[in-house]
Structure formats: structure tokens, C-alpha cells
Amino acid sequence: MKRVSAIIVAAGEGKRFGSPKQFSLLRGKPILEWCLEKFEAHERVDEIILVLPEVAQKEKLFSLYKKVVAVVEGGRKRQDSVLKGFAQVSPEKTEIVLVHDGIRPLVGKDLITRVIDETLKNGAAIPALQIEETVKEVEEGKVIRTMNRTGLYRVQTPQGFSYSILKEALERATEENFYGTDEAMLVERIGRRVFIVQGDPRNIKITNPADIKIMEALFEV
Numbered sequence: 001m002k003r004v005s006a007i008i009v010a011a012g013e014g015k016r017f018g019s020p021k022q023f024s025l026l027r028g029k030p031i032l033e034w035c036l037e038k039f040e041a042h043e044r045v046d047e048i049i050l051v052l053p054e055v056a057q058k059e060k061l062f063s064l065y066k067k068v069v070a071v072v073e074g075g076r077k078r079q080d081s082v083l084k085g086f087a088q089v090s091p092e093k094t095e096i097v098l099v100h101d102g103i104r105p106l107v108g109k110d111l112i113t114r115v116i117d118e119t120l121k122n123g124a125a126i127p128a129l130q131i132e133e134t135v136k137e138v139e140e141g142k143v144i145r146t147m148n149r150t151g152l153y154r155v156q157t158p159q160g161f162s163y164s165i166l167k168e169a170l171e172r173a174t175e176e177n178f179y180g181t182d183e184a185m186l187v188e189r190i191g192r193r194v195f196i197v198q199g200d201p202r203n204i205k206i207t208n209p210a211d212i213k214i215m216e217a218l219f220e221v
Contacts, residue, residue: 007085010102011074034105100158103206114197119160127199128153
């Protein structure tokens, strides 16, 4: 059995949101805890490494979630936080690493399974949804061109990688002081192919207070 470690990145301070989003309540429970429950319950996830803005809640989370093996303080940027979480993963034990945004509380079991399966098969996998809307390239408030949306996808998390591939990608980015928008971008930079699995429209990333209302509505669907 391939050992799977999940890094839950929840180190944002929520400056634009007004407070740390991951601790905002969704149906009476912190958004972060909805995420943790999904990975805790998944039978193929062996351990969880949690990255927070500060570790004051560490003892509470250790007691609530048995798969949480480490809680670490995040870095200056998201990629720094992922690097800190990755440092807690055992190279001797772990073969697959999942990286998930702690503000995607409706991640489903089937989606996690799809990412694990594809990662085992090809070494790097991300969930994605094909863009259906028309996409415009805009410069200084003016449309420059209408882009061909064929082949354009919106990427979600969790993103899955073999331990060795993610290690190489993070190390190269650190050496070259390069920051990517996601871990898959770092993997692409080292010449590795990243494969996609079908994403989930419910797997929304909370970016503003209105998104919480959308989440509330999705519980009724």
C-alpha cells in the first residue's frame, strides 16, 4: 500500500477578507475543520500535516483529528508554507503527497480518490474544470482579443505528486528563488508532465465573504 500524506495549507492571514478565512464559520464550524474532516475520513490518507498562521490551536487539533501528525507555522508566501509542511513529510514512509487549500471545505471523497489514483499512475495529478465562459484578454480596460477557450481549465486542489517529484520541484524553485501560483507549476518547470482529473464544481475556494453564502446554498443541493 502506497503511503499518502496530505498537507493542508491554511496559513493565510485573510487581510482582504477581514479575518483569517480558514477560521470563519460555515454552518457553525470553522471552514478549516470541514477540510480536515474530509481527509481524516478518507481511508487512503495516512497522515495530515497542517500549516497555520500560528500554532496556538495545535493541541485542540491533535485531539480532534487523529491523522494530524504535525502542525507548523506558515511562511511569508503560500509556497513557503507548502515547503514548511513538506519538511514534515517522511521520505522513508511517504510515496504520495497531496497539497490542499484549507479554504476549500467541500472537497469530496471521490475527488481525493481520483487524484490519488492518477498520481499513482503518472506521478503528478491535479483536478481541473474546463472553462465554459468566453475568456477575454484585457489591457488597460480594453479588450485585446478573445481567447480560444479550448484546452483552458480552472485548476483546483488537492494536487497530488510523488514524493520525489515534489521534492525536486520545491528544491529547484527555492534554489532559483522562483515562486509559482501552484505546486503543479513548479513541477512543470522541472520538465515533468502533470495530468488532470475531473474536478468538482462544488470544490470552491473561499476568497470573499459572499463565497460562504454560496457554500451554505450548496449544502442544500
